[in-house]
Amino acid sequence: MAEIPLHADVAIVGGGPVGAALVHALAGSGIRVALLESRPVMAARDPRALALSQGTRLVLQRLGCWDRLEPRVTPIQTIHVSQSGRIGRALLAAEETGVPALGYTTEYGDLYGALAEGLPAGDASLILGARVTSVRPGLGCGLVEYSLEERPRSLTARFIILADGGKSLPSPDVKIKDYGQHAVICTVRTEAAHHGRAYERFTPSGPIALLPLGEAYALVWTTRNESLETRLAEPDATFLEHLQRAFGDRQGRFVEVGARSAFPLRLVTASGPEQPGLVRVGNAAQTLHPVAGQGFNLGLRDAWWLAQSLMDSPPDAWGGPQFLAGYRQHRRADVSGGIAMTDVLVELFANDIPGLAQARGIALSALDALPPLKSLFARKMMFGAQAW
Ligand SMILES: Cc1cc2nc3c(=O)[nH]c(=O)nc-3n(C[C@H](O)[C@H](O)[C@H](O)COP(=O)(O)OP(=O)(O)OC[C@H]3O[C@@H](n4cnc5c(N)ncnc54)[C@H](O)[C@@H]3O)c2cc1C
Incomplete structure (x- = not known):
């Protein structure tokens, strides 16, 4: 040593x-x-899949780590944002934003390995x-x-x-805001190929994110604490059925699910x-x-x-x-x-105050219909809130 x-x-x-x-x-x-x-x-064994932004790619390139990571990332070409059971959706596309990809999905362990190697x-x-x-x-x-x-x-x-x-x-x-939720995470496979499309779907019990990862999807399913035990323990077929009901059939049928784990969700600020x-x-x-x-x-x-x-x-x-x-x-x-x-x-999309769902639907449709707004939103997601 x-x-x-x-x-x-x-x-x-x-x-x-x-x-x-x-x-x-x-x-x-x-x-x-x-x-x-x-x-x-x-080295880390961690079940999390992370979406890395285009800005992160640029920093990792400067740090000399991107080349090691690149073979293990899945580019995100489009992001579909919607809310369950309501109108309004937005589709963000890399080609409209002038970047090779909106982001890249990787496993925590692979990111860690690429940073640790040098x-x-x-x-x-x-x-x-x-x-x-x-x-x-x-x-x-x-x-x-x-x-x-x-x-x-x-x-x-x-x-x-x-x-x-x-x-x-x-x-x-420390300031802690407990959302009373966990993220249930696992990989899932769908009947239809993903073609680099990610989904963010807001449901009354919390958002569902699907991130393309290899041939499969990494699922992040926000779950209220009281439903966590059931969601982790239910048989695969039941889990897939519940996911299908909550997410809908935009990606065809969910056909396979990997091992599930959970992380508590809190906003913690020093x-x-x-x-x-x-x-x-x-x-x-x-x-x-x-x-x-x-x-x-x-x-x-x-x-x-x-x-x-x-x-x-x-x-x-x-x-x-x-x-x-x-x-x-x-x-x-x-x-x-x-x-x-x-x-x-989190707060806006998990809230069922009368009229709010319509307002959210209008906001999503406006985002979709106004290219400058869409481009600004995509830039903020890719380069941080200070980006213009
Ligand atoms: C379900 C889920 C999904 C996520 N998805 C995304 C995503 O899509 N995109 C994204 O950007 N972020 C995502 N995140 C957040 C991301 O995982 C974290 O922001 C990131 O891991 C933070 O890295 P860190 O190095 O600050 O902390 P950590 O990853 O927690 O690393 C801390 C390190 O410190 C070490 N350590 C701890 N205590 C000590 C000690 N006392 N002495 C010495 N060493 C110590 C630990 O061993 C560890 O290696 C997600 C998080 C979760 C839970």
Whole structure:
């Protein structure tokens, strides 16, 4: 094993997709990075399929990771947005937007593998099997305590970045909005080939997303907590029958379903005053409902901009009030826009207030009929809420 560093310029806690991307973004800058990841190897078995936006593709290309991932992605050519049992639908198409694809579906493990493969990059040290137990940030010098092979250890760093997904070291001022739902995820096959078409279908109990993945579809079925157990346990044939009823027959019959799993759905945001010497990125900063497929795309932009901020500032400014305010200012529109768009979609489309369904139908039809509006919406999905 390479020597374990006792000091780094920057300590990144959590080598998930966002933490790993940050290491690539800092490669070649001369900044000494220590990445602490609790998994013993940089590989993940995770059933999630992620829709990566066109903007994410461009960032991954710049990080030198896209070529490794490309053979394992399925391009999304069209997205069909509709609501069950009501009029109004919108169809977004890559060719109308002037991009090769509206997005790309991949498995979490494949994305992770593509980001992990080139690590450690540049001046980075990778400390695997390191479970961080506490961080004590400070201006110019912080302390990270962790356990490795059941022995307590620590390292000092000028600047600490939390990319732990938000579960193990949550912000003291975390804001949580529980949607009372889980995402049931699995692969499904349909009678008709997908031809690169994704679906977002809003139903009274929550949205259903179908993302083309290889020859199949990755399904994300938003399910109320009280129905979760049944939906996970029901026989395949019953599950497919219920899915057919909820989704309709736009894609022909659903004929096969893979293993099911579930994720709780919450909007979690780290709020409150910032601690000098520390920044949160990715899910550690904001965990979104997956309805609009924005979580990783947003987190990757966090990582990209934070790396630029670090490279553009002298080390003794990192983590100071001006540095933190500058970074926040840079990210504010994108992050708050992403959070708002996701939350509004969930609330608006799961609501049966009289008249609202008609209003939603009109909005979808207007989106479909007005090319400039459609193009703006597609750009915001691809490049973030600040895009025009
Ligand atoms: C069902 C579902 C569907 C989704 N679909 C999409 C989509 O279509 N598009 C999209 O952009 N996003 C999607 N997302 C969101 C996306 O999965 C997350 O935004 C993304 O995984 C966040 O990456 P991260 O690196 O910030 O956190 P994580 O993926 O949670 O990684 C955190 C890493 O930190 C490590 N870690 C944790 N605690 C410690 C510790 N104490 N010490 C050391 N290491 C630690 C973990 O082992 C892990 O490797 C979806 C999410 C769900 C649940």
